[in-house]
Amino acid sequence: MNYRGSCHCGQIAFEAEGEIGEVLACNCSICQRKGSLLWFIPRQQLRLLTEPEAMSTYTFNKHVIMHRFCPRCGIHPFGEGVGPDGQEIAAVNVRCLEGIEPESLRFQHFDGRAV
Incomplete structure (x- = not known):
């Protein structure tokens, strides 16, 4: 499957190809603050x-x-x-991909703080 993604303002745009099986929810110092699901x-x-x-x-x-990251919208x-x-x-x-409902995905929790 091909997904389109971007930052909020659209200055960074991309396509990603593959099947989203599960996403990683990391608690390291940066992922925790950004709320990324990887x-x-x-x-x-x-x-x-x-x-x-x-x-x-x-x-x-x-x-x-x-x-x-985008220097315009962050x-x-x-x-x-x-x-x-x-x-x-x-x-x-x-969270930056079009048409994805993150709540519908399987999460794998990763203890990035321990790394």
């Missing part, structure tokens, strides 16, 4: 519809995840990094 996909299944220069990036802790639609297997991944915030 769907992990191979990075090649995320296609930007806007120029990368339209995004800002935030990293913290070990600086291995690039948290992408919304964080996805992050990018490398998975444990060495493959590039995208962590899509499903």
Whole structure:
């Protein structure tokens, strides 16, 4: 399935391909504050519809995840990094996808505070 997503103002727009089986609800310091619900996909299944220069990036802790956000509206639609297997991944915030009701999804809770 192909999903369209964006930040609130539309400056960052993208498409993500795949099936949303479950989403990760993390309690780390950034996810807790953002309220993100993350769907992990191979990075090649995320296609930007806007120029990368339209995004800002935030990293913290070990600086291995690039948290992408819109400098205009402040919304964080996805992050990018490398998975444990060495493959590039995208962590899509499903709250930024069109036509998705987050309450209808299965949640996996992750204790990010403990990492």
